[in-house]
Amino acid sequence: MLRELYQTKSTQETEALGAALAARMQESDLPRYIALYGDLGVGKTAFVRGFASVIAPESTVRSPTFALVHEHRGKELDLFHFDMYRITGEDDLYSIGYDDYLTRNGICLVEWSENIPFALPDAYLRVTIEKCDADHPDLRAICIEEVAAC
Ligand SMILES: Nc1ncnc2c1ncn2[C@@H]1O[C@H](COP(=O)(O)OP(=O)(O)OP(=O)(O)O)[C@@H](O)[C@H]1O
Numbered sequence: 001m002l003r004e005l006y007q008t009k010s011t012q013e014t015e016a017l018g019a020a021l022a023a024r025m026q027e028s029d030l031p032r033y034i035a036l037y038g039d040l041g042v043g044k045t046a047f048v049r050g051f052a053s054v055i056a057p058e059s060t061v062r063s064p065t066f067a068l069v070h071e072h073r074g075k076e077l078d079l080f081h082f083d084m085y086r087i088t089g090e091d092d093l094y095s096i097g098y099d100d101y102l103t104r105n106g107i108c109l110v111e112w113s114e115n116i117p118f119a120l121p122d123a124y125l126r127v128t129i130e131k132c133d134a135d136h137p138d139l140r141a142i143c144i145e146e147v148a149a150c
Pocket residue numbers: 008009010011012013014038039040041042043044045046047063111137138139140
């Protein structure tokens with residue numbers, strides 16, 4: 001099972017890590033659902049932006065906080081970018097047709113997955129981003145790991 005640890009020193013490096021994961025996903029059978037964890041402003045959207053630059057290069061990634069989900073048309077796979085910051089329960093997910101996204105031909109990237117532990121699929125990639133050094137505010141520790149129900 002995949003479990004990798006990285007450090008990035010800039011926004012661009014976090015974007016590049018997202019892009020590298022997207023390229024690997026195109027060539028492997030990694031789960032097409034990425035649950036992103038991490039505090040406000042830590043770099044989740046930056047990671048998604050890099051990821052999208054490979055899967056849906058024509059698209060512009062913005063924080064979807066108010067829309068809950070943004071869809072990006074990709075070359076082969078679509079990309080569904082969720083922000084669960086304001087989700088409070090299953091009714092909110094139902095209102096955006098969340099379950100339908102899981103069965104469509106695309107990749108889900110989900111910011112604030114902390115808020116939907118009850119709605120994660122059986123298998124997914126967990127990407128955790130943390131600030132790791134108070135003296136270096138641009139440094140991030142990023143863990144990418146595969147999670148599967150046993
Ligand atoms: N190593 C780094 N990786 C990512 N972002 C960084 C890094 N260093 C500094 N930053 C800055 O941190 C901020 C990250 O913003 P971003 O919107 O990606 O965070 P977020 O986790 O999506 O926040 P939110 O919880 O509000 O959605 C940006 O201002 C970015 O420039």
